Amino acid sequence: MEMDITLTVNGERIAERVEARQSLVDFVRDDLGLTGSHIGCEHGVCGACTMRVDGEIVRGCLMLAVQCDGSVVETIEGLSDSGELADLQAAFEQRNALQCGYCTPGMLTAAQELLKAGTVPSREEIREHISGNYCRCTGYHAIVDAIESVAKARMGAGT
Amino acid sequence: MKPAPFAYKKPRTLDEAIALLGENPDARILAGGQSLMATLNMRLSAPSLLIDINGIEGLGEIALKDGAQNGVIEIGALARHVQAERSETIATHAPLIACAMPTIAHPAIRTRGTLGGSIAFADPAAELPACLLALDGEVDAQGPKGKRTIKAGDYFQGLYETALGPQEILTAIRLPAANKDTRVGFAELARRHGDYAIVGLAASARADGKGLKDVRLAYFGVGATPLRPLKSEAALSRGDIDAAVAALDLDPHDDIQATAAVKKHLAGVLLRRVAAQLMEQRA
Ligand SMILES: Cc1cc2nc3c(=O)[nH]c(=O)nc-3n(C[C@H](O)[C@H](O)[C@H](O)COP(=O)(O)OP(=O)(O)OC[C@H]3O[C@@H](n4cnc5c(N)ncnc54)[C@H](O)[C@@H]3O)c2cc1C
Ligand code: FES
Ligand code: FES
Numbered sequence: 001m002e003m004d005i006t007l008t009v010n011g012e013r014i015a016e017r018v019e020a021r022q023s024l025v026d027f028v029r030d031d032l033g034l035t036g037s038h039i040g041c042e043h044g045v046c047g048a049c050t051m052r053v054d055g056e057i058v059r060g061c062l063m064l065a066v067q068c069d070g071s072v073v074e075t076i077e078g079l080s081d082s083g084e085l086a087d088l089q090a091a092f093e094q095r096n097a098l099q100c101g102y103c104t105p106g107m108l109t110a111a112q113e114l115l116k117a118g119t120v121p122s123r124e125e126i127r128e129h130i131s132g133n134y135c136r137c138t139g140y141h142a143i144v145d146a147i148e149s150v151a152k153a154r155m156g157a158g159t
Numbered sequence: 160m161k162p163a164p165f166a167y168k169k170p171r172t173l174d175e176a177i178a179l180l181g182e183n184p185d186a187r188i189l190a191g192g193q194s195l196m197a198t199l200n201m202r203l204s205a206p207s208l209l210i211d212i213n214g215i216e217g218l219g220e221i222a223l224k225d226g227a228q229n230g231v232i233e234i235g236a237l238a239r240h241v242q243a244e245r246s247e248t249i250a251t252h253a254p255l256i257a258c259a260m261p262t263i264a265h266p267a268i269r270t271r272g273t274l275g276g277s278i279a280f281a282d283p284a285a286e287l288p289a290c291l292l293a294l295d296g297e298v299d300a301q302g303p304k305g306k307r308t309i310k311a312g313d314y315f316q317g318l319y320e321t322a323l324g325p326q327e328i329l330t331a332i333r334l335p336a337a338n339k340d341t342r343v344g345f346a347e348l349a350r351r352h353g354d355y356a357i358v359g360l361a362a363s364a365r366a367d368g369k370g371l372k373d374v375r376l377a378y379f380g381v382g383a384t385p386l387r388p389l390k391s392e393a394a395l396s397r398g399d400i401d402a403a404v405a406a407l408d409l410d411p412h413d414d415i416q417a418t419a420a421v422k423k424h425l426a427g428v429l430l431r432r433v434a435a436q437l438m439e440q441r442a
Contacts, residue, residue: 132265
């Protein structure tokens with residue numbers, strides 16, 4: 001079964017015909033060519049497909065593209081272009097918070113959600129928040145360092 | 160993996176959704192999709208039609224209502240985990256649910272997952288079914304024969320098996336609102352934050368002078384459904400924690416997370432923690 005959907009992806013209005021069973025992450029990767037969102041497990045466990053729908057983070061593998069009719073979707077490409085994550089991206093690079101980079105788009109998107117709260121979370125809270133995002137390379141320590149440093153910098157800067 | 164092909168419909172009313180269920184015996188309801196989509200992606204099931212109930216108005220409210228004696232908290236089936244997590248009403252009037260929410264999955268999953276979906280799915284290691292039982296709550300369902308209410312004690316029937324009929328939709332859950340005498344306790348052990356529990360325990364009681372009464376304990380992760388160890392409840396009502404631990408009559412099976420012996424041991428550990436929480440709140 002195919003259906004027509006209209007949605008906004010990274011600020012651009014898009015109308016497409018999709019198969020009912022197509023997941024949101026397959027739709028952005030295969031139909032829109034936005035391959036920054038990754039696919040690890042396809043059952044909600046790894047967090048590689050984390051993206052934003054209507055302002056909140058979701059698993060792109062557990063939502064259907066047809067369910068996003070009328071929604072506002074933001075992927076790592078949009079979040080990068082807008083500069084919203086620039087300091088977080090710089091901190092990840094500086095602190096070696098990525099190696100292969102497979103988890104990184106989802107990790108950045110999840111981390112930004114926590115930092116939006118506008119407080120400096122404890123290291124324990126950071127670990128809890130990213131508990132749904134697997135990283136097979138870094139051992140997480142450097143990721144927690146990077147997120148913590150950005151939280152402190154943003155508070156210091158009064159934003 | 161990708162799911163097998165299915166058709167998709169998004170009805171605007173409950174009646175329409177119920178009619179679709181009647182016409183399509185192998186259709187499935189799609190709520191938050193956080194359990195269903197995973198099972199479809201793994202091809203553990205292949206329904207011909209998904210009935211997306213997210214377009215039905217009025218199923219997403221969390222409200223304090225008048226009840227027979229005290230207030231009642233009514234949570235619409237489509238209220239999302241994140242909504243409960245942020246709700247003042249839940250924080251004030253349903254403290255057990257407030258304790259449980261952050262332990263359920265991860266933020267991106269809580270954005271979509273619904274309380275109704277969790278109760279309908281009835282995973283044996285899930286937090287909310289145990290909370291519903293510990294609080295002696297009830298479930299509202301609507302089907303071709305109309306509406307009915309099911310007590311938590313009658314609702315959980317077996318592994319992923321509930322009293323909901325094949326054409327019934329869970330519309331709301333209802334819990335007694337907490338008052339100044341209400342005591343709650345919650346603890347779980349999981350390998351990683353947000354995972355389903357190895358063993359967990361949700362509890363409620365009422366303060367009674369220096370002691371407790373109406374203690375209700377609901378274990379999860381140790382059987383096919385949430386389980387109440389009645390003898391331990393009675394012992395805790397007498398204030399005897401050692402006797403409550405000794406009286407635990409759970410019979411868990413080995414699973415991928417832990418052996419039965421480990422689960423039994425952990426159940427005792429959790430009971431001591433939860434008993435301390437119930438008693439600590441005694442001002
Ligand atoms: C990685 C991961 C970790 C998780 N960890 C936990 C955890 O620790 N604890 C926990 O409790 N849950 C956990 N979950 C599951 C999550 O809480 C789900 O959101 C929840 O169990 C199901 O709710 P849903 O709204 O997503 O339901 P769906 O996935 O949409 O539906 C689940 C089932 O219930 C049926 N259904 C849904 N709503 C209704 C209704 N109103 N009436 C009748 N039938 C209905 C569906 O047909 C389907 O069979 C986890 C999920 C993932 C992916
Ligand atoms: S691919 Fe979506 S969580 Fe792993
Ligand atoms: S950097 Fe390789 S998985 Fe995280």
